[in-house]
Amino acid sequence: MIMELQQSISIADKLKILTDAAKYDVACTSSGTQRSNDGTGIGSCAQAGICHSFSADGRCISLLKILFTNECIYDCKYCINRRSNDVPRASFTPDEICTLTMEFYRRNYIEGLFLSSGVLKSPDYTMDLIYAALYKLRTTYRFQGYIHVKAIPGTSQELLERLGFLADRMSVNLELPTAEGLRLLAPHKTRERILAPMRLVQNRMEENRQEIQLYRNAQRFVPAGQSTQMIIGATPETDFQIIHVAEALYKKFGLKRVFYSAFVHVNEDASLPARTGEGPPLLREHRLYQADFLLRYYQFQAGELLTEENPNFNIFLDPKCNWALRNLDVFPVEVNTARYELLLRVPGIGYKSAGRIVKARRYGKLDFGDLKKMGVVLKRALYFLTCSGKMMYPVKIEEDYITRNLLNVKERLPEGAGGMTFRQLSLFDDVRFGSAAEGGVI
Incomplete structure (x- = not known):
């Protein structure tokens, strides 16, 4: 039994082993530092297993991010915890998961739990232990905080359903964008085994919504929805292929988020890309997140952003600006009369500022000063907008001219792409971004 195997490890x-083993899961970001309270301020920062994310109301919250075990029966070539790697191994017991969660919560380090795992013995064996931990946490300890659990493909339907009534969010990692990539790097996994639990969660969520309509006190099943994660750069798929896979997942499975994880070279294997010294493809990950926002919030279709002839995103321009430059016949847009759907396509206008424009123009004509107050990023939008038929400055509606001027704005890119900083997007599918954040996506 797992308890017998782990008696010699404190x-x-x-905690040290299993928080370090969880750091490659990009569903949330880690604090990465330890800083105690010196008595002059409020709060503290704990290194082990604390990740920061955002709740639906915009609050920054902390989650305990750990693996239940880094033991694994699989030998995925990209994974640090694969069976053939000689790394320190450990497994928590259900009681230890409860103890850690409650003790961290009582110290005000965390507000919730993010629990993933390797595969110990079998998917059902591992998920049964995780279920025991969550059940005890919810019933014995009465923990009502946020819980996100990673489901293991191959787990029985009955067990997944029981877990879904304990967790707030459940996710099943797609791992790689295509079935061919799985066969190459994760031969123990198949696309069918991964998609099956996604479909189960989707169907059960729909049934649960109907149950809640009939019985208000009905228990909620995965109320925060499901998400998934793809590793980017380990296999040769283009951005065109990846964004089409993401679009299909949103449409067919109703996912809340697709996360993109830049491939980190932690293993030596002939099937993996050769080391180049350039590090993970963070700029590519960044562009995919920007495109993902366009799919979810800006009513774009994947086929509008990329084509088979032009299958990868522009390294210098974000996907929305790139689309606008390829469709200059649509512009300039008159801000006082344009449809909401067209305003969303103007670089510099986010979905929040587009909504503000539509509401405000009912009461009078808008000018560029009004747009700035509403959060419109005019340094981008001025090339594509008119107010009462006039542009902000005399500009040319020419691709080369606008491109040169947009590049002079110097968009903030990931480290390694101009030396700028990079921020991983949130775990949650939240409408929380203000105008400052909109500038990086819109």
């Missing part, structure tokens, strides 16, 4: 040592 819970602190397990």
Whole structure:
């Protein structure tokens, strides 16, 4: 039994091993530092297993991010925890998961739990232990905080359903964008085994919504929805292929988020891309997140952003600006009369500022000063907008001219792409971004 195997390892040592093993899961970001309270301020920062994310109301919250075990029966070539790697191994017990969660919560380090796992013995064996931990946490300890659990493909339907009534969010990692990539790098996994639990969660969520309409006190099943994760750069798929896969997942499975994880070279294997010294493809990950926002919030279709002839995103311009430059016949847009759907396509206008424009223009004509107050990023929008038939400055509606001027704005790119900083997007599918954040996406 797992309890017998782990008696010689202290819970602190397990925490160190299993938080480090969880750092490659990009569903949330880690604090990465330890800083105690010196008595002059409020709060503290704990290194082990604390990740920061955002709730639906915009609050920054902290989650305990750990693996239940880094033991694994699979030998995925890209994974640090694969069976053939010689790394320190550890497994928590259900009681230890409860103890850690409650003790971290009582110290005000966390507000919730993010629990993933390797595969110990079998998917059902591992998920049964995770279920025991969550059940005890919810019933014995009465923990009502946020819980996100990673479901293991191959787990029985009955067990997944029981878990879904304990967790707020459930996710099943797609791992790689295509079935061919899985066969190459994760031969123990198949696309069918991965998609089956996604479909189960989707169907059960719909049934649960109907149950809640009939019985208000009905227990909620995965109320925060499901998400998934793809590794980017380990296999040769183009951005065109990846964004089409993401679009299909949103449409067919009703996912809340697709996460993109830049491939990190942690193993040596002939099937993996050769080391180049350039590090993970963070700029590519960044562009995919921007395109993902366009799919989810800006009513774009994947086929509008890329084509088979032009299958990868522009390294210098974000996907929305790139689309606008390829469709200059649509512009300039008159801000006082344009449809909401067209305003969303103007670089510099986010979905929040587009909504503000539509509401405000009912009461009078808008000018560029009004747009600035509403959060419109005029340094981008001025090339594509008119107010009462006039542009902000005399500009040419020419691709080369606008491109040169947009590049002079110097968009903030990931580290390694101009030396700028990079921020991983949030775990949650939240409408929380203000105008400052909109500038990086819109």
